[in-house]
Amino acid sequence: MASPAATMNRLAKVDQPVLLVHGERDVLIPLSAARRTSSAHPEWRFEVAPDTGHLPMLEAPEWTSRTIDDWLDHQGRRAAVRASGPAIVEAATE
DSSP states (O other), X not given: OOSHHHHHHHHHTOOSOOXXXXXXXXXXXXXXXXXXXXXXXXXXXXXXXXXXXXXXXHHSHHHHHHHHHHHHHTHHHHHHHHHHOHHHHHHHHO
């Protein structure tokens, strides 16, 4: 976040479905920065981990796992198809 404009320019080039997860109590990257990023990309899914700091995957592993699983079941499937092709996704769900 030392160069917000450069970061936003790089993020603007992302053309895959995105799950943006941010801790509500993150002291390293302000929640407002994540909200601005999410607002700039309304097609992305944005989730805030309640009462969690900078590392939701360590501080709230159950919440993080449920959030990722739900995203993969919905938006993330499109990313897998685009990256691997439908045959790979079909084989993985059998």
